[in-house]
Amino acid sequence: MKKVLFSSLIIFLININNGKAQVGLQFPTMEAETLTNEFVNLPTDIGGKYSLVGLAFSKKAEDYLKGWFEPVYNQFIYKNPNPGPFDFSFDVNTYFVPMFTGAKRPAYKKVMNKLKKTIDKRMQPNILFYKGTLKEYKEALNFDGKDLPYFYVLDPEGKIVYTTSGRFTQRKMQEITDAVRSAMELE
Template identity: 85%
Template sequence: MKKVISILIVTLFFCFSQEANAQVGSAFPDMEAESLTNEFVDLPSDISGKYSLIGLAYSKKAEDYLKGWFEPVYNQFIYKNPNPGPFDFSFDINTYFVPMFTGAKRPAYKKVMNKLKKTIDQRMQPNVLFYKGTLKEYKDALNFDGKDLPYFYVLNPEGKIVYTTSGRYTQRKMQEITDAVRSAMELE
């Protein structure tokens, strides 16, 4: 009975979410990216097996908004409290922020990467991935059209999108992401 109620809640949550797009339920497209620690990650194949949160940005303005998500996402999903309290809920999910270097921006890839290595907290560096390549297949598959916005995707362990949102950080959006992850994990 509890599982049926959880399924209904998740279904209603996704149906009535203003941010949910048509791509919910589809597979996240393959993407090879490089972390600030110079490790290559193939999304979603290298991160399969557990839930993931992926943030994408493909313009300078969107990248600036993406950075506004770093601290709250780090605190919610990445940081592991060494002395958790009785009411702390710990998440075990993959979390990545991905600036996308496409078109004329591709030559700036390494320069920007080296600059960010010096400015981004070392604890966050494994979670910041750089993509260099084309944009069209991602725009088509992920239905993003506002170049000045970052886009966020919650993936299930099989790499399918279970929730999506976009834009600047707000507490409401962060809570919706947290609720989506928690609800999806409870269904397992």
């Protein structure tokens, strides 16, 4: 019980320090399309697993989002066929979501087709495209800068347990990893 309370307190304090008031709230419903033209409904389709969702709603934010691809792939997606005794394997859904809103909506298919040709095949199942309005996500998720990507760790029911934003840094990646690990250990 002490371990549960301590872990919860750590996650709470980290998020208070990050100013992320949305922790504990339900991630808003979002329908997005994969590079294989299948539709995924977040958080409904997360299949009872922890999930990491990265959102970008500007070209600059998308460029920063791409900087997260390799480290997130290595940490959460890649499954080592010969794991060592100290390897920790995560069973986490991971999604990167470029958001096409407003005047960018007509570019949706063009960008999607370009990415189908340029994104590493191993990452393609993890790229989702959203086309629609931004207002409800901006309000629900507390976006405060359009040129940043935003990341949300969701529990198996779709509640937000951790958030961060911005360019990739090793510190942010470690905080995400710690949040996922702590949340999974609480189960």
